[in-house]
Amino acid sequence: MIGRNVIINVAHEVGFDLVGVVRAEPLNEERNRFKEWLLGGNASTLHYLERNIEKRFDAGLLVDGSRSVIICAVSYLSPYAKSDLSGSSTKIAAYALNRDYHLTIKEMLAEVAQRLKVFAPQLRYRAFTDSAPLSEKSYARRAGLGWIGRNSLLVNPKYGSMLHLGELIIDDVVDEYDTPLVGMGCGSCHACVDACPNGAIREDRTIDTRRCISCRTIEREGGDAVPLDGWIFGCDACQKVCPFNLHAPLHSNPKFDPIVAAEEFVAERLASMTDEEFRAIAGDTPMTRAGLDRLRRNAEQ
Numbered sequence: 436m437i438g439r440n441v442i443i444n445v446a447h448e449v450g451f452d453l454v455g456v457v458r459a460e461p462l463n464e465e466r467n468r469f470k471e472w473l474l475g476g477n478a479s480t481l482h483y484l485e486r487n488i489e490k491r492f493d494a495g496l497l498v499d500g501s502r503s504v505i506i507c508a509v510s511y512l513s514p515y516a517k518s519d520l521s522g523s524s525t526k527i528a529a530y531a532l533n534r535d536y537h538l539t540i541k542e543m544l545a546e547v548a549q550r551l552k553v554f555a556p557q558l559r560y561r562a563f564t565d566s567a568p569l570s571e572k573s574y575a576r577r578a579g580l581g582w583i584g585r586n587s588l589l590v591n592p593k594y595g596s597m598l599h600l601g602e603l604i605i606d607d608v609v610d611e612y613d614t615p616l617v618g619m620g621c622g623s624c625h626a627c628v629d630a631c632p633n634g635a636i637r638e639d640r641t642i643d644t645r646r647c648i649s650c651r652t653i654e655r656e657g658g659d660a661v662p663l664d665g666w667i668f669g670c671d672a673c674q675k676v677c678p679f680n681l682h683a684p685l686h687s688n689p690k691f692d693p694i695v696a697a698e699e700f701v702a703e704r705l706a707s708m709t710d711e712e713f714r715a716i717a718g719d720t721p722m723t724r725a726g727l728d729r730l731r732r733n734a735e736q
């Protein structure tokens with residue numbers, strides 16, 4: 436058995452802002468809601484969402500022998516994320532100016548696991564960050580890291596929603612588990628719904644991926660074109676207006692400092708850029724995976 440306090444302290448030492456621990460149990464309620472969402476045809480061309488549904492809501496199925504899930508979160512809220520981009524024709528989601536969080540979070544989770552092994556040498560674990568069919572937001576909500584906002588993102592009362600999540604699924608029990616936050620939520624706020632350029636946020640707190648600019652500029656191919664409102668990679672419009680982000684502190688972990696400037700990707704530059712130049716400028720950011728052609732197409736739309 437590992438102490439919850441040990442886990443919390445270690446995760447904070449490694450640089451996470453928020454940590455919670457829950458049992459590796461199935462999340463039946465969340466799974467059923469997700470199935471209803473899929474039945475409504477909402478996944479559209481994102482077919483990967485239709486696979487591994489049971490595993491997505493059951494960490495025990497995802498990793499044999501798992502007993503507990505440690506959910507960690509870290510803020511990436513930057514001055515760029517808070518800046519007014521209303522006049523810009525080259526808007527980029529704030530996280531995309533940073534080193535790819537998949538790399539950084541995986542390294543941080545490995546560091547947490549290694550430090551935990553000092554206290555529990557037999558500990559076995561698997562680390563995930565947006566890389567397995569695990570509903571991270573659902574486990575994070577269960578662990579008290581926040582609630583699911585109207586824009587379907589996890590919102591924490593102190594840090595807002597510009598958070599990266601990562602999980603360690605471990606084969607040991609913990610002496611105390613966390614529970615969801617009580618009495619906190621969006622209240623009567625509707626700011627994100629009103630700010631979404633394409634009306635992609637539905638009343639039931641789900642997203643129409645066909646209309647969501649974030650999905651359209653990064654993941655989704657085909658279908659009718661939708662206005663991108665100047666976004667060339669991702670979209671932060673619904674997060675920029677969230678009062679919890681407006682009042683949140685800027686990120687404090689330097690691993691999440693931007694490594695490129697958005698100005699490097701203005702349409703005129705993209706138009707004449709070679710693949711080599713693009714890879715050199717985009718470096719380890721998530722934009723490299725999207726590729727120059729995709730950004731160029733988004734900028735031209």
Ligand code: SF4
Pocket residue numbers: 586630631632633634635636642646647648649650670671672673674
């Ligand atoms: S990411 Fe952009 S398009 Fe998608 S729901 Fe939020 S505001 Fe709307």
Ligand code: SF4
Pocket residue numbers: 584585586590620621624625626627628673676677678679
């Ligand atoms: S903008 Fe308002 S409604 Fe939307 S997630 Fe934030 S608090 Fe909730």
